[in-house]
Amino acid sequence: MFNAHYFRTFITLVETGSFTRTARRLEMTQPGVSQHVRKLEGYLDKTLIERKGKSFSLTESGRRAYDYALKLFAEHEQFRHALDDDSIDSGECRLASPGSVGLMLYPFILGQQQMHPNLTVSYSFAFNHEIVGDLLDGRYDVGIVTEAVKHPDLECSVWHQEPLCLVVPADFTGNTLAELMGLGFINYYDGINHANHLLRANFPDEFRSMSHFRHQGFTNEVSMVLDAVARGLGFTVVSRLVLETSPWQRQVRALALPTTVDEVLYVLRRRDATLPKRYEKLLNGFKAQRLQETML
Template identity: 80%
Template sequence: MFNAYYFRTYITLVETGSFTRTAQRLEMTQPGVSQHIRKLETYLGKPLLERQGRRFILTEAGRRAYDYALKLFAEHEQFRHGLDDDSLDSGECRIASPGSVGLMFYPYILGQQQMRPNLTVNYSFAFNHEIITDLINGRYDIGIVTEAVKHPELSCEVWLKEPLCLVVPADFAGSTLSDLMGIGFINYYDGINHATMLLKENYPDAFRSMAHFRHQGFTNEVSMVLDAVARGLGFTVVSRLVLETSPWQRQVKELNLANGVDEVLYLVHRRGATLPKRYEKLLSGFREQRGHEKVYDKTPN
């Protein structure tokens, strides 16, 4: 029969290299230690030790059993900490967002994990509709989306607002809508919506529709769209999150506009669910890093 105590005894024996010290550390008798090891060997059907007088070395099965035992107890501790919803520094978080958000939010989370070793984060990059479906099916606890969601099973609230940036090649010298139409538009998921909002606000008399622009291409990976701009193939409109994380920042520039427009990011989770406090620490910490207040604005749902 499987017995975790036998594995614990075995780990201690390997680490101390002594039956006597193992018995002392675990407050057992030495015969009790020997009995645990024999029963573990019987359970596994393999000898774990090659005894050489008072010393021993591990067999191949013994080395594998030791590695397994370490993993077993590490996962046990992670599971135990994960049950504590009040813990800020341990447990599992399951989050999904579009790539435009994840480009900066995911590296922030990785930094938090480095400081909090008992925190585990499973992060997925996905489109809005995929996130909603997976939230309903229980794959994620939290989704971050770029459109407000109205669904009877989900709660939606404003989480963050990030400025939209009109990005052009570094050597672009124009400023008018005609100048932009001359170089064409690089599209991506949400690209047309973002460009429409920003251009309509800043060129109200001249702008009609993105259909009047020459479309120079499309990519479903927002992190790559500025590569096309850097090569002089056109302009685009992206969140500042994308611009600040782009490796092509020196090859492009943001066109100064009179009127700013924000991309609104929404936090979505299952209605009525009580989220562990570790989520609040991650979400609020990132908001503070971006210079936003912590209070969420409720959105009808």
């Protein structure tokens, strides 16, 4: 009959190389250690060690049994931690967010996963309406969205705020609304909405609507929108998260504006679900890191 204690005794014996040290470590008698090994050999119907006086060597079957036992207990520990909803450093995390958030949040979570090998992450880059559907269908536990959501089965709460940046080509010398209109606008999924808020706050007497701007293009991938700006094709309005993670930072710049407008980010979750504590640690950890970075 399979007995995990026999495998544990065998692992310890191989690691210590001594029946005496194995007995001491496991708080057993030496005859007890020998009995576990014999029972395991009987279960596997193979000789695992060749005794040479007080020492021993592993047979080929013994080496394979040792490798299997290590894998067996490693998988057992991973499984046990995955069942522990109260564990803050282990288990599965399933999240989704727009690309503008995920460009920095996902690398942060990967860093946490590196520090905690028992933590696994499934992360989806998606639009707001897709995230809502995925949460309702149970594909993800937490969603980060850029707009407040009202749904009877979902709980929506303010999580974090990031300033919006009006991004122009690095060599753009203008600063008036008319000069921006002459430059043209590069759009993306949230582009018009963000531009409306930021331009209305900073040009209240002049700005009417983004429909008055010449639209120079659209991309559904926010991480690529600054490529178009870097090429001088127009301006755009993005979260600071996007600007700070962009490979085109040297080819663009954020236009200085008198009034700051933040993009508000919301956490979505199902009302009937109890979230493991690890989600709280991840989300709070990211906010604390952003606060520290912006204070430097």
